[in-house]
Amino acid sequence: MFDQNVHRVGFACKIQTSHDKADPKLNTKSTTISYLARQTQANAYGKLWDLLEHNMTTIQAQLVYLSKLPNNQRMFRLTSDVLPAYTHEDWMPFYFQADVVAYLEKHLSKIGEYARANDIRLSFHPGQYCVLASENPGVIENSITEFEYHADLIRYMGYGRTFQDFKCNVHVGGKLGPQGIVAALKRLSPEARNTLTIENAEFTWGIDASLELVEHCALVLDIHHHWIHSGEYIQPTDSRFKRVCDSWRGVRPVIHLSTSREDVIVDHDPSVRPDLAQLKAMGFTSAKLRAHSDYCWNQAVNNWALTFSTYADIMVEAKQKNLASKQLLEQNVQ
DNA sequence: GAGGGTCAAGTCCGT
DNA sequence: ACGGACTTGACCCTC
Numbered sequence: 001m002f003d004q005n006v007h008r009v010g011f012a013c014k015i016q017t018s019h020d021k022a023d024p025k026l027n028t029k030s031t032t033i034s035y036l037a038r039q040t041q042a043n044a045y046g047k048l049w050d051l052l053e054h055n056m057t058t059i060q061a062q063l064v065y066l067s068k069l070p071n072n073q074r075m076f077r078l079t080s081d082v083l084p085a086y087t088h089e090d091w092m093p094f095y096f097q098a099d100v101v102a103y104l105e106k107h108l109s110k111i112g113e114y115a116r117a118n119d120i121r122l123s124f125h126p127g128q129y130c131v132l133a134s135e136n137p138g139v140i141e142n143s144i145t146e147f148e149y150h151a152d153l154i155r156y157m158g159y160g161r162t163f164q165d166f167k168c169n170v171h172v173g174g175k176l177g178p179q180g181i182v183a184a185l186k187r188l189s190p191e192a193r194n195t196l197t198i199e200n201a202e203f204t205w206g207i208d209a210s211l212e213l214v215e216h217c218a219l220v221l222d223i224h225h226h227w228i229h230s231g232e233y234i235q236p237t238d239s240r241f242k243r244v245c246d247s248w249r250g251v252r253p254v255i256h257l258s259t260s261r262e263d264v265i266v267d268h269d270p271s272v273r274p275d276l277a278q279l280k281a282m283g284f285t286s287a288k289l290r291a292h293s294d295y296c297w298n299q300a301v302n303n304w305a306l307t308f309s310t311y312a313d314i315m316v317e318a319k320q321k322n323l324a325s326k327q328l329l330e331q332n333v334q
Numbered sequence: 335g336a337g338g339g340t341c342a343a344g345t346c347c348g349t
Numbered sequence: 350a351c352g353g354a355c356t357t358g359a360c361c362c363t364c
Contacts, residue, residue, distance in 0.1 A: 012356050032341050035361065077356065088342065125356045129343040142343065169356085173345070202355095203346065256356090287347045291354065317356065 001165050002121040003071065004252045008313040010075025010121065011325040015065055019294075019320060026062055028055040030081040033088055048084065048094050055082050056107040063111060067118040073329065075121040075254075075313055080150065087142070087149045104156050112157030121313065122159070123167035123254070124150045124195075131173035133180025140180075144187055151192040160191025164218050164251040168195040172205035178212040185216060193217070199256065202228040202290050207240050219247040221312075222256035223305060228290050231276035236308045245311055253312040257305045257328075259293040273300040294319045296328040303331075 002008075015026040029051055036044045059078065066074050083104075085091035094100060115122050130146040131139050150168050151160065159166035174180055178198075185193055199220040200207045206229045210219045221244045226234050234241060245253050260274055265284065268274060279289060295318060296302050305314060305328070318324030 014357070030359070032360065033343095034341060079357070081357080081359095085342085127343090127357085128345075128355055131344055134344075136344090139344065146343085171355090175345095201346095285348065287354070290347090292356090315356095319357085321357095 001116070001162070002074075003119050006071045006074075006119070007309045008072050008075040008121055009309070009325050009329050010073070010077065010123075010254075010313065010315045011321045012077035012125070012315065012317060013079040014321050015062060016321045016323050019323065026058060026065060028058050028079050028081050030084045033085055033091075036085060036091060044091075045094055048091070049100075051084055052100070052103065056103075056111070059111055060107075060114070063114050063118065063120060066120050067114075071119055073325070074119055075123075075315065077123045077125055077315065078153075080124060080127055082153055083149070086152075087145050108153065108156035109158055112159060115157070122157075123169060123315070124153070125169045126150055130170050132170060132184035133172050133176040133178070134174035135176055135180075136174075139174070140184060144184060147192055147196075148189060151189050151195070154195055155189075155191045160189075160194045163194050163249055164197075166195045167197050167218070167220075167254060168192070169197040169199050169220050171199050171201045172209055173201075177205055178209050181213055182216055197254070200225050200229070202286065206230070207234075207244075211240060211243055214243055214247045217247070218249070218251070218253070219244045220254055220256060222258075223308070224256070224258040224260075224292075224317075227276060228286055233273060233304055236311055241308075241311075254315055255305075255308050255312045256315050256317055257296075257301075258317040259296065259298050259301050260289045261291045261293045262295065262297045264288050264291065268298070270298050271300055273298065273304065292317055292319055293324075295324045296331070299331060302328050306331075 014022050017023045031047060066076055083095060086095050126146055130143045132143045134140050154160045154166050172181060197218045197220045198210055198213050199222050200210045202225045207226055223234060265274060316325040316328055
């Protein structure tokens with residue numbers, strides 16, 4: 001378990017060496033279903049083996065990179081692309097061959113041990129196709145498979161043993177809402193139930209919906225989503241945030257931070273927080289304002305976000321990844 | 335190596 | 350109806 005007394009700022013999925021540049025030695029690779037389908041099975045399996053070896057190597061390298069950062073920067077969201085095509089019915093059998101399972105056990109257990117030994121806080125964020133509260137039963141089935149793929153990785157790494165020793169975050173999604181999440185939870189593995197977090201979204205299920213789940217799972221407050229939803233800069237003293245913290249049952253919570261794109265609200269004063277009503281009156285749509293910035297370019301937003309760090313770790317969701325989260329921290333030092 | 339077409343899946347917003 | 354956005358433009362093919 002990571003050190004709960006460290007106030008972390010983290011980043012997601014990729015490590016950049018400079019603007020728009022991801023070091024291939026530090027990042028995973030993937031393929032497409034379509035490409036695999038065009039190969040002979042032997043060639044496709046060969047491709048999946050190559051990717052498996054590459055991704056185990058680069059994830060280990062990501063952790064080494066993180067271990068060299070100060071403790072308060074050792075928080076990282078692993079990409080969902082670790083095992084390409086794992087949840088596709090044609091390719092799942094690849095991953096259940098004895099030699100592949102042995103390889104995964106060997107390398108992922110080492111990765112988990114390394115993260116724990118080096119005080120690195122890890123998470124996943126299953127993507128847009130994981131909609132546990134869909135009104136479509138088939139989509140729920142696929143979403144459970146998708147979530148359990150992440151749970152398999154979590155188990156291989158030796159997490160999911162205690163409540164929120166690892167975070168696996170999704171949005172409520174779908175039409176069923178929080179009650180759909182409660183129903184899906186009953187069908188998930190123990191590791192999945194221990195790691196599931198639910199995040200408030202911009203347009204549909206916001207904080208109030210999340211809070212219906214406070215007894216069922218940990219809640220992630222996305223402060224940018226809430227701003228898009230309401231125009232409000234919620235404060236850490238807000239009673240709703242206190243309830244979000246309670247949902248973590250003593251584990252240090254995580255919040256998500258992002259900002260509207262700097263090339264959408266061009267020339268916006270970086271020392272002033274964007275005003276939603278004013279921007280909408282100027283013709284900016286919620287959909288445009290929702291998109292994530294490259295960097296933590298707005299110092300006023302940064303300062304507001306950092307007021308949460310007494311209570312929660314901050315996951316920065318910005319296109320330039322570690323370059324953006326570093327910027328947030330360096331501002332804090334000033 | 336550069337450039338262009340392709341890519342499993344869900345859901346929503348805006349045009 | 351369709352493109353864009355979402356935690357992420359990356360990957361593959363052709364020239």
